[in-house]
Amino acid sequence: MVGTFATIIIIRDVFKFTQVSEYATGFRLWLILGTALVSAMLVSGILSMLVEMVAYRRLRRMNSGVLAPLISAIGVSMVLSESVRILTDSRPVASPRAMEKKFLGQFFDAGIRIDNTIIVVSALILFAVLITFVNKTRMGKAIRAVSMNPNAARLMGINIDGVISATFLVGGLMTGAAGFFYTLKYENTSAFIGFELGIAAFTAAILGGIGNIKGAFYGGLALGLLETYASFFLGTQWKAVTVFIVLVLILYTRPNGLFGEALTQTRA
Amino acid sequence: MINLRDKGAEIWENQGRVGRIVIAACAIAIVAALPFMGGTFLNTPIADYESVLVYPIAMFVLMAIGLNIVIGKSGLLDLGYVAFFAIGAYTMGLLGTKTGLNTWEILPIGIAMAMFSGIILGVPALKLRGDYLAIITLGFGEIVRIVALNLGALGRSEGIQGIPTPPGIFGIEYAFDSHRIYYWTLLILILLAIWMVRRLSARRAGRAWESIRQDEDAAELLGVPTFKYKVWAFVLGASVGGAAGVIYASKTLFIAPDNFTLQISILILACVVFGGMGNIWGVILGAVILGYLPDRIRFLSEARLLVFGLVLVIMMNLRPDGILPRKKREKAIVKKDAS
Amino acid sequence: MSKSLIELKNVSMKFGGVTALSDVTFDVKEKEILGLIGPNGAGKTTVFNVITGVYQITSGEIIFDGKSLAGVKRYKITKRGVARTFQNIRLWGDMTALENVMTAADTHKKSGLVSGLFGFPISRREEKRDKARAQELLDFIGIGEYSDRLAKNLPYGVQRRLEIARAMGAEPKLLLLDEPAAGFNPAEKVELAATIRKIRDAGYTVLLIEHDMSLVMKVSDRVVVLDFGQKIADDSPRKVQDDKRVIEAYLGVPEDAS
Numbered sequence: 006m007v008g009t010f011a012t013i014i015i016i017r018d019v020f021k022f023t024q025v026s027e028y029a030t031g032f033r034l035w036l037i038l039g040t041a042l043v044s045a046m047l048v049s050g051i052l053s054m055l056v057e058m059v060a061y062r063r064l065r066r067m068n069s070g071v072l073a074p075l076i077s078a079i080g081v082s083m084v085l086s087e088s089v090r091i092l093t094d095s096r097p098v099a100s101p102r103a104m105e106k107k108f109l110g111q112f113f114d115a116g117i118r119i120d121n122t123i124i125v126v127s128a129l130i131l132f133a134v135l136i137t138f139v140n141k142t143r144m145g146k147a148i149r150a151v152s153m154n155p156n157a158a159r160l161m162g163i164n165i166d167g168v169i170s171a172t173f174l175v176g177g178l179m180t181g182a183a184g185f186f187y188t189l190k191y192e193n194t195s196a197f198i199g200f201e202l203g204i205a206a207f208t209a210a211i212l213g214g215i216g217n218i219k220g221a222f223y224g225g226l227a228l229g230l231l232e233t234y235a236s237f238f239l240g241t242q243w244k245a246v247t248v249f250i251v252l253v254l255i256l257y258t259r260p261n262g263l264f265g266e267a268l269t270q271t272r273a
Numbered sequence: 274m275i276n277l278r279d280k281g282a283e284i285w286e287n288q289g290r291v292g293r294i295v296i297a298a299c300a301i302a303i304v305a306a307l308p309f310m311g312g313t314f315l316n317t318p319i320a321d322y323e324s325v326l327v328y329p330i331a332m333f334v335l336m337a338i339g340l341n342i343v344i345g346k347s348g349l350l351d352l353g354y355v356a357f358f359a360i361g362a363y364t365m366g367l368l369g370t371k372t373g374l375n376t377w378e379i380l381p382i383g384i385a386m387a388m389f390s391g392i393i394l395g396v397p398a399l400k401l402r403g404d405y406l407a408i409i410t411l412g413f414g415e416i417v418r419i420v421a422l423n424l425g426a427l428g429r430s431e432g433i434q435g436i437p438t439p440p441g442i443f444g445i446e447y448a449f450d451s452h453r454i455y456y457w458t459l460l461i462l463i464l465l466a467i468w469m470v471r472r473l474s475a476r477r478a479g480r481a482w483e484s485i486r487q488d489e490d491a492a493e494l495l496g497v498p499t500f501k502y503k504v505w506a507f508v509l510g511a512s513v514g515g516a517a518g519v520i521y522a523s524k525t526l527f528i529a530p531d532n533f534t535l536q537i538s539i540l541i542l543a544c545v546v547f548g549g550m551g552n553i554w555g556v557i558l559g560a561v562i563l564g565y566l567p568d569r570i571r572f573l574s575e576a577r578l579l580v581f582g583l584v585l586v587i588m589m590n591l592r593p594d595g596i597l598p599r600k601k602r603e604k605a606i607v608k609k610d611a612s
Numbered sequence: 613m614s615k616s617l618i619e620l621k622n623v624s625m626k627f628g629g630v631t632a633l634s635d636v637t638f639d640v641k642e643k644e645i646l647g648l649i650g651p652n653g654a655g656k657t658t659v660f661n662v663i664t665g666v667y668q669i670t671s672g673e674i675i676f677d678g679k680s681l682a683g684v685k686r687y688k689i690t691k692r693g694v695a696r697t698f699q700n701i702r703l704w705g706d707m708t709a710l711e712n713v714m715t716a717a718d719t720h721k722k723s724g725l726v727s728g729l730f731g732f733p734i735s736r737r738e739e740k741r742d743k744a745r746a747q748e749l750l751d752f753i754g755i756g757e758y759s760d761r762l763a764k765n766l767p768y769g770v771q772r773r774l775e776i777a778r779a780m781g782a783e784p785k786l787l788l789l790d791e792p793a794a795g796f797n798p799a800e801k802v803e804l805a806a807t808i809r810k811i812r813d814a815g816y817t818v819l820l821i822e823h824d825m826s827l828v829m830k831v832s833d834r835v836v837v838l839d840f841g842q843k844i845a846d847d848s849p850r851k852v853q854d855d856k857r858v859i860e861a862y863l864g865v866p867e868d869a870s
Binding site: 059060063064067070071072073074075076077079080081082083084087088091204207208211242243245246248249250252253256257 | 404405411412415416420422535542550583585587594
């Protein structure tokens with residue numbers, strides 16, 4: 006699972022692109038948005054699978070420990086983000102406004118904008134789908150089995166390579182969607198966003214507890230809220246510091262994250 | 274390449290004390306003479322060859338040796354090593370510009386500051402393991418940079434300017450552009466660091482770190498005070514990073530938060546893993562290659578970093594244990610003296 | 613009547629809803645070899661774990677050498693004189709056999725990092741002394757010729773014996789052996805039995821978990837039997853073998869008994 010997060014860092018760099026190529030027209034809005042979202046997800050997902058096959062699979066077979074894939078992931082990240090950078094000439098790319106940012110109404114003091122709503126609702130839907138996938142489907146169970154005990158899984162006839170590919174695919178899909186939402190909201194993107202967001206993703210996963218999807222969800226939520234409040238009260242420059250201090254405090258009281266399982270159980 | 278290492282180890286192990294001193298002296302002489310080899314194929318296009326030797330190469334080597342203690346020997350994933358480099362540099366910057374102390378006087382202070390922060394980071398962080406430790410150390414590295422970016426006393430984004438160069442020793446001047454003298458200074462520090470690491474590796478500390486890396490729980494159950502030695506690893510690694518930072522600041526005359534990014538932590542990490550974790554010579558080689566490479570391939574200009582990334586991926590897949598992996602010199606050991 | 617080296621008094625160990633040990637009381641006398649047996653899952657390894665401090669017991673107390681072990685850090689427990697082997701071998705593979713033993717011996721050194729770095733005489737002395745002692749221990753166990761080989765390259769039988777030598781390296785008063793004969797053939801088991809007796813005669817106290825009944829009965833002075841976390845017998849090997857409860861625990865109750 007460790008390598009997955011590194012990959013996420015990488016993928017974020019690239020997915021934005023798919024979004025950019027869509028035109029904004031007034032009508033058939035949903036169709037266009039839908040296509041953009043799906044293509045963003047697919048590109049990321051497939052890219053993610055390819056990365057696994059090229060950069061990590063061999064290391065996994067060789068049982069190389071955790072650091073070699075990490076460095077490989079860093080290399081991949083550089084390759085991908087540099088490719089994007091070269092293609093975009095190192096400049097941010099503005100995405101055409103795909104839709105009116107209409108206000109739908111008020112909720113207490115907060116205004117509700119349509120793009121934010123779409124994002125939140127879609128994210129929840131995707132999350133629900135993901136949870137169902139992991140918990141209820143055969144592949145989902147296979148994924149969990151492999152993550153808990155790869156050897157036993159193999160002995161039970163599970164195709165490890167296939168499962169890992171599927172895991173990366175799913176990860177890529179999610180990341181692609183995230184990228185889509187980001188560009189939808191902020192309307193520009195560049196080759197460098199991946200890094201920062203990737204670190205945020207990693208942090209959110211740690212916060213929620215590695216190995217736990219629900220945890221990742223709450224972790225992400227907590228992180229987002231934390232960042233926003235920290236920015237608000239202390240100014241944006243202290244945002245990261247506050248977040249990390251809180252992270253330390255949380256890990257102190259709950260060394261496995263909010264919901265996580267211990268990475269290394271004390272065995273004897 | 275494996276045969277080269279084993280052969281080298283064999284030769285070394287079979288020497289008596291005198292033989293070893295001769296070999297070491299020759300090696301040091303060759304390395305010390307590197308600045309004179311500029312103008313050959315070793316030249317780098319844009320940056321001045323000798324300048325590159327100092328930074329990034331020598332600095333990276335020094336830092337890689339430090340980080341190797343933490344990651345390579347003890348198996349602790351530290352993603353925020355640049356923090357100690359920064360602390361050393363800023364100590365030099367502040368004290369150098371605000372007090373009358375010179376570089377040599379500030380060096381021990383900078384090292385002490387770095388070691389102190391190693392304790393501050395280590396004590397809470399080392400209660401965690403694996404990815405959790407990684408993220409905390411990453412955070413620490415970022416926090417140091419952000420604090421430097423936002424504190425007026427540290428110059429915010431402009432950093433600190435006008436940092437004094439070291440005073441001359443034995444009549445040798447430390448002018449801003451006399452790269453050689455810095456190179457040799459760093460060389461001395463590197464030799465000291467190597468001495469320290471090798472010394473400790475052969476004794477209790479080395480065994481403690483190795484046992485922690487391989488099976489920390491078993492180590493604890495067989496009497497190794499794991500927490501203490503983990504913190505020591507952090508502190509020693511930090512001391513080396515801090516020393517590098519002091520010299521860096523003293524050479525470049527001005528420093529800014531942008532010099533101390535997460536990218537550097539990751540780059541040093543790459544040196545350690547790429548070169549061969551745990552093996553000090555591997556780590557040095559890794560640092561030399563990864564420090565040298567980006568400047569050497571500048572002719573690729575735009576695609577420079579992309580190629581660098583590719584090199585990382587390819588190397589790790591070909592040699593996951595690094596170029597010179599850790600491997601006990603089992604075959605070469607004929608007789609060991611019980612020094 | 614020799615005194616008890618370690619006493620477990622009313623020790624219970626609960627993990628959430630699972631009770632691994634329930635009100636277990638027994639002691640190990642100095643220089644005795646105590647066999648700890650019981651069906652799988654009876655709690656034998658848990659006993660090792662609570663003695664060595666891997667888990668803190670939920671109730672009861674453990675007194676070692678007159679002092680309670682409650683709340684004592686694991687490496688300190690080793691320093692006080694308790695060392696163990698592991699059921700699944702947990703040697704430090706990248707270190708030599710000698711280094712594995714020396715690492716355990718380090719726990720009693722007075723010199724540490726600083727004196728090692730600067731080469732203080734005390735560090736050099738202790739290092740030399742412990743190195744010689746480590747080689748002695750390897751020879752004692754019969755694997756002296758492997759001292760410079762990497763632990764991960766050693767044959768299985770040698771590794772198992774290295775585990776024991778390493779634990780002895782910590783100069784323990786109490787040696788906990790966790791299934792030391794696993795995977796041994798009969799001839800090796802006979803050798804092992806002799807080795808264990810040799811260890812006891814050298815002055816160590818041994819607490820032994822083993823599944824091989826004949827080995828346990830042959831080597832132990834006394835046997836404690838656990839079943840489902842409770843002690844069901846505590847007597848000489850002969851008496852335990854004939855104990856009805858023990859037989860039932862292992863073989864189950866015959867079907868027609870009600």
